[in-house]
Amino acid sequence: MTLAYPLSDPRTAPPAAALTEAFERLGVRMAYARDEEIYAQDDEAELLYRVVRGVIRTSRVTADGRRQVGDFYYVGDVFGLEPGPDHRFAAEALTECEVQVVRRASMRAVAGDAEVDRAILAATQREMERLQDHVLMLGRKSARERVASFLMSLAGGHEGQVDLPMGRQDMADYLGLTIETVSRMLTQLQGEQIVEFPSSRRFQVRKWTALEALAE
Amino acid sequence: MTLAYPLSDPRTAPPAAALTEAFERLGVRMAYARDEEIYAQDDEAELLYRVVRGVIRTSRVTADGRRQVGDFYYVGDVFGLEPGPDHRFAAEALTECEVQVVRRASMRAVAGDAEVDRAILAATQREMERLQDHVLMLGRKSARERVASFLMSLAGGHEGQVDLPMGRQDMADYLGLTIETVSRMLTQLQGEQIVEFPSSRRFQVRKWTALEALAE
DNA sequence: CGAGGGATTGATACGTCTCAAAGCATGTGG
């Protein structure tokens, strides 16, 4: 059997129904408590994961203690896909959560289905897109712009109040800033009525155009 | 026919002979002059490229003129693989160069060969690895460390003199710094005898351990 | 030999980090 669309675009390709099905069929369901480690950095990357409930954070800590958050994964997202044989980033449960886990080897067993394979390529490409955005942000944006971009991506056009699942330290480590700088930028944006924080873990966008302009 | 290794590790998998062959068989050979554009940002990503001679640079310019260099590609590297339907980064010839080009559609025609498909996944994963390293660098390293990392990756253990194919501006835009800061860091590293520049486009590592320590 | 473009150096401004303290929630035991 040949692969019909080995280079298909993940956004025009049919949704990754095959992956979802593989997870449902082969996946073991696991629950993790807040801050529990799902896999460690430099662990062998033998499993594939899919978020069912809660939020996941990937991060890497350097020898001298600096920490970089790779990304945050929400319900439906696949994570654990790494370029090499082992994980360069660790994964932890940001909130209490539930994930489906599949052995890569098991995945192989059903991979005769070209659709599964395409879905994995698609997931890898989505991962790449996140990484590209991250590079653009870290390379060229100011603290103010980074924080604005982050809020923008969380709100994603949603008009009402949005939940902020992560603390300031996680935001800082994702954005390549310190916790104090993040806090100051949030205060600043709030002072300009661009965004409003009823509590530190909940916000609402007030001036979309202003936020968008900052996020670029 | 099933895919034997849909999730195989690109580093343990057999070299991408299938891709190479596909490029040789189907690829059109193109030559570009220094600074010539190969594709523009937001162009449709319909072609796949492989460097035969010279060096390629990918970059993205934001609305207000800030520029981020995505990466540099050397002989044998595949570029043009993007997550979406169009290029988020433009590609330009850094030096005079030659590349092989293949239509994605043509690639599809020979994709019945599972090996070709695996090779594309492998290339995508290599791309992802570069991006992860880039994020780590931009997020948490100082100017000094960034420049050291860059020289380290260029030298790659090579004892003799190494050619620097790009100018200071390109280095700066890759490292998320200004040209002046890059220049100062180079002068500094040279002052400490860690590295030596016989000319501005040629260098030699003098103290590997010191450079490695900085590069992390 | 002179012109032009890239690279370096210098002086200063600005943004972000650092260190320290205070504020504000949340939960616990009295």
Place this chain on the structure above:
DNA sequence: CCACATGCTTTGAGACGTATCAATCCCTCG
């Protein structure tokens, strides 16, 4: 129900690193 401890967030003052602007240098090429 209050008092207090704890952890996270905010605020402040000052130090530090990188950017900015401007001038000079140097190499290459005509």
